[in-house]
Amino acid sequence: MRPLVAHIDLAAITHNYALARQCAPGRQALAVVKADAYGHGLEPVVAALSDADGFAVACLEEAERVRRVASQARLLLLEGCFAVAEYQRAAELGVDVVLHSAEQAEGLLASVLPAPLRVWLKLDSGMHRLGFDEAALRHWHARLQAASQVSELNLISHFACADERGNSLTELQLERFLDVLDLPFAQRSLANSAAVLMIPAAHMDWLRPGIMLYGASPFAELSAGELGLRPAMSLRAEVIALREVQAGETVGYGGSWQATHDARIATVSCGYADGYPRHAPSGTPVWLQGQRVPLAGRVSMDMLCVDVGVLPSVQLGSEVELWGQRLPVDEVARAAGTLGYELLTRVTARVPRRY
Numbered sequence: 001m002r003p004l005v006a007h008i009d010l011a012a013i014t015h016n017y018a019l020a021r022q023c024a025p026g027r028q029a030l031a032v033v034k035a036d037a038y039g040h041g042l043e044p045v046v047a048a049l050s051d052a053d054g055f056a057v058a059c060l061e062e063a064e065r066v067r068r069v070a071s072q073a074r075l076l077l078l079e080g081c082f083a084v085a086e087y088q089r090a091a092e093l094g095v096d097v098v099l100h101s102a103e104q105a106e107g108l109l110a111s112v113l114p115a116p117l118r119v120w121l122k123l124d125s126g127m128h129r130l131g132f133d134e135a136a137l138r139h140w141h142a143r144l145q146a147a148s149q150v151s152e153l154n155l156i157s158h159f160a161c162a163d164e165r166g167n168s169l170t171e172l173q174l175e176r177f178l179d180v181l182d183l184p185f186a187q188r189s190l191a192n193s194a195a196v197l198m199i200p201a202a203h204m205d206w207l208r209p210g211i212m213l214y215g216a217s218p219f220a221e222l223s224a225g226e227l228g229l230r231p232a233m234s235l236r237a238e239v240i241a242l243r244e245v246q247a248g249e250t251v252g253y254g255g256s257w258q259a260t261h262d263a264r265i266a267t268v269s270c271g272y273a274d275g276y277p278r279h280a281p282s283g284t285p286v287w288l289q290g291q292r293v294p295l296a297g298r299v300s301m302d303m304l305c306v307d308v309g310v311l312p313s314v315q316l317g318s319e320v321e322l323w324g325q326r327l328p329v330d331e332v333a334r335a336a337g338t339l340g341y342e343l344l345t346r347v348t349a350r351v352p353r354r355y
C-alpha cells in the first residue's frame with residue numbers, strides 16, 4: 001500500500017465542539033459538516049458528534065448522508081434548495097432550509113409539502129453573497145409568517161470579515177442583524193467559528209462552528225493551539241527514496257530548486273493529486289523526525305522532495321507529517337499562501353482516512 005494516510009482524531013473533533021459550546025453557555029451549536037466534514041469524512045464525524053445539537057450542510061445530497069447517521073438531529077441546509085422540486089425531499093428528510101432569494105421563497109410558497117419546513121430567512125448584512133436586504137427580508141417575513149409550508153421562521157446571516165479582529169464591517173453586520181430583531185423570529189443564528197471564539201454579542205441562539213471543529217484557526221494571528229483547539233487531521237506519508245545531490249544540481253520539475261551546497265534529498269509519498277498544494281514554494285515546512293525540514297522544488301503529482309541536510313538519520317520509511325498534530329495545518333497554509341480550510345477540504349479521495 002502507498003504510505004499516505006489521513007489520520008482523523010475524532011476525539012479532537014468532539015473536544016473542539018465542546019469548546020465551541022463552552023464559548024457560549026446556554027446556546028446551541030450546529031456542527032458544520034459540509035464538504036465531507038471539511039475533508040474529514042462526513043459519516044464518521046457526524047457519528048462522533050452524536051450528542052451535537054444539530055448539523056449544517058451545503059446541499060441536499062449532504063443532508064441525505066447526515067440523515068443516514070443522525071436520523072433525528074436538527075439539520076440545516078445553508079444555501080437552501082437549488083430547485084423547487086427539492087423542497088419535497090427537504091420536508092421528507094425534516095431538514096431546515098435557508099431562504100436567501102425571492103425565487104427560493106416563491107418556490108416554497110408554490111410547493112405542496114408532506115410537512116411544513118423550518119425556514120431560516122437569510123439577511124444580507126454586508127457580505128453581499130446571499131440574502132435579502134432589510135426591506136426584502138421584512139416583506140418575506142410578512143408573507144411567510146402564516147404560510148402553510150412554514151412551521152418556524154428564523155433569522156440567519158453570515159460574517160465576511162469576522163476572522164480579522166476589529167474589522168469595522170463586522171460591527172456593521174452585527175448592527176444590521178440587530179436592526180431586524182423587532183420582527184418575531186423563533187431562532188437566530190449569526191456566528192461562524194471566528195465569531196464563536198471572539199464575538200459574544202453575535203452568539204444568538206445557534207452557533208455555526210465549522211473550521212474550529214477540525215482544529216484549525218480562523219485567525220491569521222492566533223494559532224489553533226492558543227485557542228485550545230486540537231488538530232483533527234494528521235496527513236502522514238513516508239520517505240520513499242533518498243539521495244545525495246551535489247551543489248549546483250537541481251531538484252524536481254523545472255529544476256526550480258538548486259542545491260547551494262551538497263544536500264541530502266528525501267522523496268516523500270505525497271503530491272498534489274493527494275491535495276498537497278502544488279503552489280507551495282520551496283521552504284514550506286514539512287515535519288520529519290521531530291523537525292521542520294524545507295520543501296525542495298516543485299510538488300509533483302504523487303511525490304514531493306525535502307532537503308534533509310540537517311537530519312543525517314533519515315532513512316527509507318521514515319515517517320513524514322505534511323500537517324497535523326506536529327505541524328499545524330495553518331502553518332503550511334500560510335507558507336503556501338492559502339488557508340487551513342482549503343488544505344483540509346482538498347485532500348483527495350485516493351488518500352485513505354483512518355479513524
Ligand SMILES: *Cc1c(COP(=O)(O)O)cnc(C)c1O
Nearest residue numbers: 032078158192193208209210211
Ligand atoms: C461554512 C459556513 C459556516 C462555518 O464557517 P467556519 O468559518 O468554518 O466556522 C458557517 N455559516 C455558513 C453560512 C457557512 O457557509
